Amino acid sequence: MSIEAINITKKFGHFTALNNVDLQIPRGELVALLGPSGSGKTTLLRIIAGLEFPDSGTVRFDGNDISDRTARERRVGFVFQHYALFRHMTVFENIAFGLRVRPREFRPQRAQIRAKVQELLKLIQLENLADRFPSQLSGGQRQRVALARALAVEPSVLLLDEPFGALDAKVRLELRRWLRQLHDEIHITSVFVTHDQEEALEVADRVVVMNEGRIEQVGSPDEVYNHPASPFVYNFLGNVNLFHGRVEEDMTYIHEAATGHVVYVRPHLLDIARLPSGGSHFRARIKHINAAGPLVKVEAIAEWGDPVRVELPQERFRSLQLMKNEQVFIIPKDVKVFPARKEMARAK
Amino acid sequence: MASITFPNPGLPAAAHATHATTERGWVRWTLIAVAVTFLGVFLFLPLAVVFSSALEKGFAVYLAALREPDAMAAIKLTLIAAGIAVPLNMVFGVAAAWAIGKFEFTGKSLLVTLIDLPFSVSPVVSGLVYVLIFGLQGLLGPWLAAHDIKVIFAVPGIVLATIFVTFPFVARELIPLVEAQGTEEEEAAITLGASGFQTFWRVTLPNIKWGLLYGVILCNARAMGEFGAVSVVSGHIRGRTNTMPLHIEILYNEYQFAPAFAVASLLALLALATLLAKTVVEWKARQQAAELEPRSGEAL
Numbered sequence: 001m002s003i004e005a006i007n008i009t010k011k012f013g014h015f016t017a018l019n020n021v022d023l024q025i026p027r028g029e030l031v032a033l034l035g036p037s038g039s040g041k042t043t044l045l046r047i048i049a050g051l052e053f054p055d056s057g058t059v060r061f062d063g064n065d066i067s068d069r070t071a072r073e074r075r076v077g078f079v080f081q082h083y084a085l086f087r088h089m090t091v092f093e094n095i096a097f098g099l100r101v102r103p104r105e106f107r108p109q110r111a112q113i114r115a116k117v118q119e120l121l122k123l124i125q126l127e128n129l130a131d132r133f134p135s136q137l138s139g140g141q142r143q144r145v146a147l148a149r150a151l152a153v154e155p156s157v158l159l160l161d162e163p164f165g166a167l168d169a170k171v172r173l174e175l176r177r178w179l180r181q182l183h184d185e186i187h188i189t190s191v192f193v194t195h196d197q198e199e200a201l202e203v204a205d206r207v208v209v210m211n212e213g214r215i216e217q218v219g220s221p222d223e224v225y226n227h228p229a230s231p232f233v234y235n236f237l238g239n240v241n242l243f244h245g246r247v248e249e250d251m252t253y254i255h256e257a258a259t260g261h262v263v264y265v266r267p268h269l270l271d272i273a274r275l276p277s278g279g280s281h282f283r284a285r286i287k288h289i290n291a292a293g294p295l296v297k298v299e300a301i302a303e304w305g306d307p308v309r310v311e312l313p314q315e316r317f318r319s320l321q322l323m324k325n326e327q328v329f330i331i332p333k334d335v336k337v338f339p340a341r342k343e344m345a346r347a348k
Numbered sequence: 349m350a351s352i353t354f355p356n357p358g359l360p361a362a363a364h365a366t367h368a369t370t371e372r373g374w375v376r377w378t379l380i381a382v383a384v385t386f387l388g389v390f391l392f393l394p395l396a397v398v399f400s401s402a403l404e405k406g407f408a409v410y411l412a413a414l415r416e417p418d419a420m421a422a423i424k425l426t427l428i429a430a431g432i433a434v435p436l437n438m439v440f441g442v443a444a445a446w447a448i449g450k451f452e453f454t455g456k457s458l459l460v461t462l463i464d465l466p467f468s469v470s471p472v473v474s475g476l477v478y479v480l481i482f483g484l485q486g487l488l489g490p491w492l493a494a495h496d497i498k499v500i501f502a503v504p505g506i507v508l509a510t511i512f513v514t515f516p517f518v519a520r521e522l523i524p525l526v527e528a529q530g531t532e533e534e535e536a537a538i539t540l541g542a543s544g545f546q547t548f549w550r551v552t553l554p555n556i557k558w559g560l561l562y563g564v565i566l567c568n569a570r571a572m573g574e575f576g577a578v579s580v581v582s583g584h585i586r587g588r589t590n591t592m593p594l595h596i597e598i599l600y601n602e603y604q605f606a607p608a609f610a611v612a613s614l615l616a617l618l619a620l621a622t623l624l625a626k627t628v629v630e631w632k633a634r635q636q637a638a639e640l641e642p643r644s645g646e647a648l
Contacts, residue, residue, distance in 0.1 A: 051535055071538045078539040084532035088554040088636075098540035101550070146536075153540055 001062045001156040001189050002027045003048060008057035010043055017043040018054070019213040025191060025206075027062075030183045032200035033193045035210035036236070041193045042161055044210070048191065049159050050074045061156060077150030077188075081162040083142045085134040091145050092130040095120055098153035120148040123182070140171040147179075151186075160192035164199065176203050197237045201225060209233050231338040234264050241265045241308055245337070252337055254282065264336045267311040268295060271331040272320060281329045284308055286322055298322065300330065398616045402609035413607030414614070421587040422595035422611070425503065429578075429591060430571040433510040437567050441518025442560065446552070448519075449526025450534070460523070466515045474512050475580025478505060501583030506591060509577040514567045521563030525556055558633035565629065569622040573615055 003025040010018040018040045025031050033041040046052040048059060050071035058067050066074055085094050095117045099108055108116065121127045124144040134142055143163060150158060163179070164172040180203045183190055194200050200207045201221040209216045209224055209232070217229040228234035235242075243263040246253045254263055273281070284300040287307070296317040298310040308330060312320075322328070371379075403410055413419060444463060448456060466474060481487045482499035492499060499505045533555070537547040553560075575593040582589045584598065592611055599608035 049539060051539070071535070072541055072543070074539075075541070076539055078536065080532050080536060082532060084536040086533055086536075086551055086554075097537070097542070097550075101537070101540065101542040101546045149536075149540065 003157060003189060003191070004060040004063075005044065005048060006058045006060070008044065008047060008054045008059070010040075010047065010052065010054045016213050018047070021057075021213070021215055023208060023215060023218070025189060027189055028187045029205045030180070030190045030203065031192075032204035032207045033191060033210060034195070034197060034200040034207050034236070036195060038212075039210040040213040041210045045159050045161055045191060045193050048157075049076050049078050051078070075153065075156050077153065077155030077158040079143070079146050079150050079158070079160040079163050081165045083134070083146045085142055085146055085149070087134050090131050090133055091121070091126065091137070092117055094134070094145055095149045095152050097149060116152060120152055124148045138171075139167045140175055143167065143175060155188070158188050158190040160190065162193050162195070165194070172199070179203060201237070209236060211236070228336065231262060231264065234336055234338075239267050239309060241267060241270070243306070247337060252335065260339065262338050264338065265332050265334070267297070267309040269332065269334045270308070270310040271316075271333055272298065272310055272312060272322065273329045273331055274320070276329050277331050279331065281331045284328055284330045286324055286326050286328060289322060289324060291317065300328070302330070395616060398609055398612050401605060402613040404609075405606045409606050410610045413610035416607065418587045418590065419595060419607070419611055422590045422592050423614070425506065425590065426572050426592040428503065429507050429510045430568055432507050433514055433571045434564060434568050436511055437514055437518050438560070438564055440515070441522055441563060444519040445522030445526045445556070448523050449529075450531050463516050463519050466513050471513055471574065471576030472580055475509050475577035478509055478512070478577075478581050500581050501585065501589060503589065505581035506578050506589060509581045510571050510574055513574050513577050514571045517567035517570060518560065518563035521559050521566070522556055525559040529555055558629055558636055562626065562629045562633065565622055565625050569618065572618055
């Protein structure tokens with residue numbers, strides 16, 4: 001089912017959680033709402049679910065206005081950050097809950113409920129744990145049960161609020177790949193909220209980047225990462241070096257009588273050389289080298305005194321044989337220039 | 349308690365107790381002796397006296413005292429008062445805890461204060477308030493008299509006073525519990541298609557049942573034992589408006605010690621049963637609390 005949120009505004013007291021937000025989610029997509037805390041992403045998700053109602057604006061499912069419908073009537077599957085499993089019920093009963101509370105005329109028979117729950121237990125690979133209580137499960141297992149419980153009622157859309165936020169790093173990685181796989185199998189329109197850009201870029205078909213109650217950009221992971229629409233997006237999706245600069249026709253000058261432009265360069269888009277190249281470059285002194293990991297992280301001080309972060313492939317680093325305190329030249333391979341705006345001040 | 353042991357710096361390690369918080373022997377024994385003596389004198393001794401005095405003149409007298417019509421009437425009235433007050437306060441307590449714990453509204457703190465009012469007002473005063481409202485000279489007195497409804501010096505007054513005095517027990521017990529549990533499970537139930545009643549019955553109630561039972565037990569003990577407020581509104585009419593505590597007082601004032609203590613022994617038994625039930629429920633509630641995952645830690 002497709003989801004449309006039109007002109008949604010929501011205030012909590014004096015705090016504007018959502019400011020005139022418009023969002024279209026096509027049927028069958030897996031979409032990430034990405035943003036820092038307080039950006040309004042969870043509020044938007046809860047408004048789509050009917051757990052929160054906007055001050056103004058409309059929500060449509062498949063073109064039908066459902067703004068006045070309660071969460072119960074919207075038939076959405078909702079997965080909570082802290083699982084919200086019914087702690088006094090077994091895994092089996094948790095998953096069966098949505099079927100058991102149906103009005104008598106729509107309620108499946110016992111055997112059908114049992115079969116459905118078994119099928120879902122198989123899907124989440126927890127067939128042996130049907131009789132356990134939530135307290136006897138690990139975090140990852142609980143979240144899978146929560147997902148199965150949401151899927152049991154065959155919802156029209158699946159909404160997940162920071163689904164992996166409470167899990168440790170390794171489980172989080174496993175579970176998000178599993179979610180992607182699951183989505184490829186069942187193709188239910190899904191929206192998940194996250195503040196982890198890596199998670200959003202890896203799992204989602206499309207990423208909605210949010211900031212301060214507004215949508216900054218909507219696009220495929222490739223688009224938002226490689227063609228950010230605003231300095232905020234560029235900044236939020238990965239590490240970045242920030243220089244003030246001047247733009248003249250087709251030339252950009254870093255750190256020269258700034259004209260209110262900001263130049264962003266990702267650390268892996270900087271190269272280091274011993275000799276000045278024919279193209280752009282600036283002088284720097286190497287301050288610190290961290291060679292652990294797939295990329296070598298080099299911290300340097302630019303000639304005008306600002307710190308610069310560079311990430312080099314291991315081979316490149318080995319061929320250069322860089323030393324601490326060495327004078328080198330830094331060569332930007334790609335830069336992004338934005339006119340200075342107030343967001344910069346908030347850049348992380 | 350975790351038993352982390354380490355030698356006491358500056359003292360020979362082996363010579364003294366290894367627990368940092370352990371006192372010397374004589375301090376320990378003195379403290380224990382004081383506590384045991386205190387408990388014995390103020391708790392066990394009175395309890396023993398109640399039962400021994402009740403059975404002083406033999407079991408036959410004991411039974412006769414309980415079978416006496418006025419005693420039977422007092423027991424019956426106590427059961428009626430508690431039987432009405434406890435369920436009502438249970439319903440009210442759950443409703444109040446639900447409202448206060450799950451929703452935000454203006455006047456919330458005022459409501460919480462009001463719920464506590466019966467705890468802070470002397471029972472005699474609350475009894476008097478009812479006399480001032482429902483008594484013949486009271487606010488509603490003339491109207492009630494005109495319609496031939498008796499509240500004060502009658503069963504309704506006793507029930508009202510009992511309800512008032514036992515008002516906070518269930519609510520007080522449940523509010524922190526409901527607040528701690530948050531609303532996520534309810535939200536989950538609603539998104540899964542449960543109605544308001546189904547959500548309450550299948551999700552909220554099972555989560556608070558031990559706390560609720562605990563509150564009900566305390567509420568019941570107080571309802572049956574209440575003296576002050578009931579005494580003011582009762583009028584002490586034998587066989588009609590005497591509850592057990594009032595009946596005991598009358599018997600005692602008439603120097604009928606054995607029958608007085610016989611009835612008192614029933615209240616003492618109630619207290620013991622309450623303690624036992626309370627212990628069981630607390631133990632169950634702790635088990636349930638252990639199932640409550642340590643959310644804050646995990647979220648990090």
